[in-house]
Amino acid sequence: MTRSSTPTAPGFSDRGRGKRVAVADRIADPWGARTPTARNGDWPPRVDEVVDGPVERWVESACVLCSNGCGLDIGVRYGRIVGVRGREVDRVNHGRLGPKGLYGWQANNAPDRLTRPLVRDAGGLREASWEEAMELVAERAREQLTSKGSGALAFYTTGQLFLEDYYTLAVVARGGIGTNHLDGNTRLCTATSGQSLKETFGSDGQPGSYTDVEHCDTLFHVGINVAETQTVLWMRQLDRLHGPDPPRLVVIDPRPTRAAREADVHLAVRSGTNVAILNALLHELIANGRVDQEFIDLHTVGFVALENVVEAYPPERVAEICGVDAGEIREAARILGDAERLLSIVLQGVYQSHQATAAACQVNNLNLVRGMIGRPGCGILQMNGQPTAQNTRETGCNGDLPGFRNWQNDAHVAELAQLWNVEPLQIPHWGPPTHAMEIFRYAEQGSISFLWIIGTNPAVSLPEVARIRSILEQERLFTVVSDAFLSETAQLADVVLPAALWGEKTGTFTNADRTVHLSEKAVDPPGEARPDMEIFLDFARRLRLEDKDGQPLVKWSTPEECFEAWKECSKGQPCDYSGLTYERLRGGSGIQWPCTAEQPDGTERLYTDHVFPTGPDVCEDYGHDIQSGYAFTEMEFRALNPLGRAILKAADWVEPPEWPSDDYPLQLNTGRTVYHFHTRTKTARAPELDAAAPDVWVEIASADAERLGVAEGDLCRVESARGTVEARARISGIRPGVVFVPFHYGYWDTDDGAAPDGRPRAANELTITRWDPVSKQPVYKTAAVRVTKVADSDGTPSPAPTVTASAPA
Numbered sequence: 001m002t003r004s005s006t007p008t009a010p011g012f013s014d015r016g017r018g019k020r021v022a023v024a025d026r027i028a029d030p031w032g033a034r035t036p037t038a039r040n041g042d043w044p045p046r047v048d049e050v051v052d053g054p055v056e057r058w059v060e061s062a063c064v065l066c067s068n069g070c071g072l073d074i075g076v077r078y079g080r081i082v083g084v085r086g087r088e089v090d091r092v093n094h095g096r097l098g099p100k101g102l103y104g105w106q107a108n109n110a111p112d113r114l115t116r117p118l119v120r121d122a123g124g125l126r127e128a129s130w131e132e133a134m135e136l137v138a139e140r141a142r143e144q145l146t147s148k149g150s151g152a153l154a155f156y157t158t159g160q161l162f163l164e165d166y167y168t169l170a171v172v173a174r175g176g177i178g179t180n181h182l183d184g185n186t187r188l189c190t191a192t193s194g195q196s197l198k199e200t201f202g203s204d205g206q207p208g209s210y211t212d213v214e215h216c217d218t219l220f221h222v223g224i225n226v227a228e229t230q231t232v233l234w235m236r237q238l239d240r241l242h243g244p245d246p247p248r249l250v251v252i253d254p255r256p257t258r259a260a261r262e263a264d265v266h267l268a269v270r271s272g273t274n275v276a277i278l279n280a281l282l283h284e285l286i287a288n289g290r291v292d293q294e295f296i297d298l299h300t301v302g303f304v305a306l307e308n309v310v311e312a313y314p315p316e317r318v319a320e321i322c323g324v325d326a327g328e329i330r331e332a333a334r335i336l337g338d339a340e341r342l343l344s345i346v347l348q349g350v351y352q353s354h355q356a357t358a359a360a361c362q363v364n365n366l367n368l369v370r371g372m373i374g375r376p377g378c379g380i381l382q383m384n385g386q387p388t389a390q391n392t393r394e395t396g397c398n399g400d401l402p403g404f405r406n407w408q409n410d411a412h413v414a415e416l417a418q419l420w421n422v423e424p425l426q427i428p429h430w431g432p433p434t435h436a437m438e439i440f441r442y443a444e445q446g447s448i449s450f451l452w453i454i455g456t457n458p459a460v461s462l463p464e465v466a467r468i469r470s471i472l473e474q475e476r477l478f479t480v481v482s483d484a485f486l487s488e489t490a491q492l493a494d495v496v497l498p499a500a501l502w503g504e505k506t507g508t509f510t511n512a513d514r515t516v517h518l519s520e521k522a523v524d525p526p527g528e529a530r531p532d533m534e535i536f537l538d539f540a541r542r543l544r545l546e547d548k549d550g551q552p553l554v555k556w557s558t559p560e561e562c563f564e565a566w567k568e569c570s571k572g573q574p575c576d577y578s579g580l581t582y583e584r585l586r587g588g589s590g591i592q593w594p595c596t597a598e599q600p601d602g603t604e605r606l607y608t609d610h611v612f613p614t615g616p617d618v619c620e621d622y623g624h625d626i627q628s629g630y631a632f633t634e635m636e637f638r639a640l641n642p643l644g645r646a647i648l649k650a651a652d653w654v655e656p657p658e659w660p661s662d663d664y665p666l667q668l669n670t671g672r673t674v675y676h677f678h679t680r681t682k683t684a685r686a687p688e689l690d691a692a693a694p695d696v697w698v699e700i701a702s703a704d705a706e707r708l709g710v711a712e713g714d715l716c717r718v719e720s721a722r723g724t725v726e727a728r729a730r731i732s733g734i735r736p737g738v739v740f741v742p743f744h745y746g747y748w749d750t751d752d753g754a755a756p757d758g759r760p761r762a763a764n765e766l767t768i769t770r771w772d773p774v775s776k777q778p779v780y781k782t783a784a785v786r787v788t789k790v791a792d793s794d795g796t797p798s799p800a801p802t803v804t805a806s807a808p809a
């Protein structure tokens with residue numbers, strides 16, 4: 001491939017500072033050149049661009065390869081996507097793009113895109129017309145509805161569609177079919193983010209803003225490898241860290257991430273001990289009087305209970321639990337206690353653990369006891385894992401009701417019923433919406449017999465994938481898969497529907513700091529592939545889903561009409577989009593919700609008045625005991641009487657469901673690398689990204705490797721009680737006792753295409769079917785494993801990247 005930054009300027013460019021670097025440098029250096037930023041200064045622009053030859057026209061969009069949501073333009077020539085460039089005017093990235101954004105668009109042009117529906121017959125999957133495929137889907141749905149009722153149908157969606165796709169699906173599933181079984185793979189990545197915000201503040205909604213990076217004096221990273229998962233957000237922080245008056249940085253992570261290497265204090269804790277370390281930090285802040293008592297008294301409830309719990313977590317005790325130095329815990333607490341503007345950032349190291357919500361709430365607590373919220377530089381980013389995970393949560397595709405409404409509040413249900421013109425009882429709210437892990441349990445047990453999987457790949461991404469494969473292989477389960485590629489999951493489906501990707505449809509999506517972008521259609525989808533919203537509309541028509549006046553339930557036919565309907569649904573809710581239009585989103589930057597007539601330019605940060613949505617009539621959730629998962633009733637919530645104050649919730653640390661044993665003496669940590677997104681259905685189809693991280697690896701600490709007789713590049717077997725992975729070793733700086741395996745790798749592109757009969761390489765062969773009791777997010781970070789050497793290195797280097805957290809020791 002040849003590349004040019006403009007039709008007349010061949011090569012890759014980092015523009016905006018007059019600098020050009022070779023294309024390979026953004027694989028070797030994913031973060032690019034520094035543009036140092038002073039405290040309270042403006043983050044300088046730097047426009048990153050990769051194009052393959054001349055561009056005929058640029059089409060406005062944003063990147064959908066992580067939750068950062070960088071604004072970009074799509075370059076088009078002869079009806080094909082030929083490149084991207086960052087949008088300099090966009091508040092999220094000021095023109096920057098990371099490796100996934102720069103190269104990931106090539107997946108749209110992949111020769112193996114699905115272009116026609118497939119249906120299964122005795123000979124396997126064969127091509128079919130849309131009419132045949134959709135009639136089959138509708139017929140099986142009707143059969144199940146008639147014979148078993150709405151509870152037989154389930155939908156498992158994603159964090160990568162557009163808002164319009166999700167909202168249409170939510171209306172179809174909740175208002176039309178009336179099933180409670182609608183959840184997203186956001187359960188795996190972002191459920192704890194939303195849940196912890198509900199527990200502490202009464203409602204989902206990210207309090208902070210990316211601009212807090214410019215204003216903070218202290219950064220606190222808990223379980224987030226931001227340099228790799230939200231690359232451009234790390235560039236923003238690096239530019240502060242390498243600018244004048246840099247913020248101090250505390251990092252909690254068992255791996256030597258890029259951020260850990262920049263940190264003032266890196267607490268490389270034992271996996272599964274987040275609550276203990278956070279309790280110790282809170283203990284130190286309280287014991288040393290480093291709390292804002294006036295803020296606590298005026299704006300929070302629960303401080304005494306929190307104080308009582310964390311009293312039992314002095315640094316010496318916690319040092320033993322977490323395997324870190326007590327002095328370093330004290331030093332971290334001192335930095336957090338000295339902060340005047342504290343920005344805390346959290347992700348999967350917290351969320352994918354057995355006490356996920358409990359730990360995430362302690363980070364919220366930490367900012368609250370310091371009174372550091374709702375002011376520039378004082379923020380919490382409970383980050384999202386996927387690009388449009390925020391929309392999954394807002395629209396009700398993740399196990400909540402649309403618009404952050406409370407399923408236990410009849411008035412909230414009645415509002416939705418009025419909006420959709422259906423009876424309130426049509427909208428399931430007799431119990432909590434079914435979470436993803438339960439959906440698969442019900443499918444395993446047979447009560448769910450129709451499962452539609454949309455834009456996600458559970459045969460690789462869910463825990464204990466041997467079990468998931470066996471569920472999907474059942475004859476009694478009718479499985480529909482909508483996807484752009486024949487993923488491992490699609491290969492097991494009864495019907496496969498070819499879906500349009502980003503760039504091939506118009507719609508909006510919202511990033512982790514509430515910034516809404518419009519993504520315009522740049523090119524036609526290949527063959528007969530269709531946008532997901534159109535597929536759901538077709539399904540609704542075939543099922544004759546109607547409102548109570550006998551009119552079609554779904555009243556829109558275009559994305560913009562759907563967006564207007566969504567504005568009505570969100571109006572007056574915390575995620576209020578009513579001041580936005582497609583036109584307003586064109587030509588400039590994305591805009592943060594809430595955006596209303598009164599706040600037409602959006603809202604930079606929430607809770608500037610320190611009033612939180614914790615009134616019983618407005619809250620999204622009555623909350624839980626974060627230790628046990630017990631769901632509070634309305635009466636119990638009213639008794640707590642938060643009424644606009646934030647809720648400090650405390651929890652004791654408990655051991656993970658699996659702890660190292662003689663048989664399995666190591667802890668498995670799974671996660672991502674900067675070059676790939678999820679199960680690589682897109683990023684492995686971008687040659688530069690694929691080449692940068694072509695195969696699975698296992699990271700082992702030097703001390704463990706020496707004990708096991710393992711050298712760099714040796715083929716190792718990693719075994720848990722559930723399965724096996726074979727991978728080449730990278731001897732890295734990971735904490736001793738912990739091994740890391742990236743979860744990206746499945747089997748669709750293996751040579752024999754036959755694994756798991758061949759070499760098993762999906763990290764989720766090893767993981768356990770357990771979840772956090774509050775957010776129901778699966779546990780991916782603490783499976784007990786053993787590692788044995790299978791064969792000496794054949795001389796080829798380990799496939800692990802060398803400039804990231806997986807760098808050689």
Ligand code: SF4
Nearest residue numbers: 063066070098101232
């Ligand atoms: S940081 Fe995320 S949104 Fe931005 S370019 Fe990279 S993958 Fe895309």
